[in-house]
Amino acid sequence: KMADPDVVSPHKKQAVEGDSSLGSVVASHYNNIEEKGLRERSKSRIFYMRNSNNWIKSFLISYCLKQIRDRQVDGYPISVLDLGCGKGGDLLKWQKGNIQYLVCADIAETSVEQCKERYNRTKNRGRGNCFNAEFIVADCTKKRIKPLMENSKRQMDLVSCQFAFHYCFESLPQAETMLRNVSENLKKGGYFVATIPSAYEIMSRMKLSGGRKCGNEVYTIEFPESRSENPPLFGDRYNFFLEGVVDCPEFLVHPPTLQKLAKKWGLELLWCRKFDTVYQDALKDPDSQHLLNVMQALEQYPNRDEQATATEGEYSHAQEHLN
Ligand code: SAM
DSSP, X not given: OOSOOOOOOTTGGGOXXXXXXXXXXXXXXXXXXXXXXXXXXXXXXXXXXXXHHHHHHHHHHHHHHHHHHHTSOXXXXXXXXXXXXXXXXXXXXXXXXXXXXXXXXXXXXXXXXXXXXXXXXXXXXXXXXXXXXXEEEXXXXXXXXXXXXXXXXXXXXXEEEESOGGGGGGSHHHHHHHHHHHHTTEEEEEEEEEEOOOHHHHHHHHHHHTSSEEEOSSEEEEOOTTOOSSOOSSOOEEEEEETTTEEEEEEOOOHHHHHHHHHHTTOOOOOOOOHHHHHHHHTTSHHHHHHHHHTTOTTOOOOGGGSOOOOGGGGGGGXXXXX
16 A cells, blocks of 8 residues: 555445445345355365465465565564455464454355354464454445444554455446545555456457357356447446356456556555466465465366467457546
């Protein structure tokens, strides 16, 4: 995070509850996902894909915590805000990362309850010191998290938003509110780390399929028939189906638009990689390779030649909206 931005967004006033946005559809989808045990998960056809997504998150989280620690004196307490925390899939990563405080926020009430239960179980198991935590149910694309926090003056070293940020690209006001939630809770010099589907990759797979739908036997991405030739930068909705896990509307995130908007909120882009690039780099490093093995994430990545290659060119129509 750079210097503090001018905080008042002209769009915020438009973000009212009870509008036609898809937040409640998304929340109810995630609320109704059953929690399956490891044994059940390991039978799934997407077991390795989930493990590799999990590995990516571990890699990013430990990378960011290292950056933060490298600049601090020993024992410096680290606070984190997890936006779209879900059922707490990253709690163990925060514990391993030895943070001191975690704020978890998500739109899905049942997921937040399960996250809290999971946290309590982790804490009660008492292996080493566990961080303190608080839990907030809120639509982070419409509500400011700061006033809902136990201590609204608390500033974070790291804001993390894993596989959840793209929901805010439903509209410009929602993206602004989400970025405000990132920015106003971060210390100057703090980090924001997020994972999102690659819009370029999706668009090039669409091109290869020659239609408005692409996928294979485990996943499908489908745009509505009504999608225009020049889709909007916000609200470019598709339905994402992933076997047994997701069946939900999502929104394409146009990277240059995100970068530009984030800059407005005081955030500077430091690092942006596709998952397979992160993975290929990790294979060259013995420590990362070990973690890939331990997390059973090695089977996931196919030969790069078989994958579609997408470029900014896929989005040339968007440039005119950007200025
Ligand atoms: N971050 C978690 C993880 O990596 O395990 C959960 C990821 S899950 C794919 C996406 C999460 O985003 C869900 O828990 C969902 O409820 C949450 N989410 C979606 N829209 C949201 C919104 N507007 N505000 C807060 N959370 C949201």
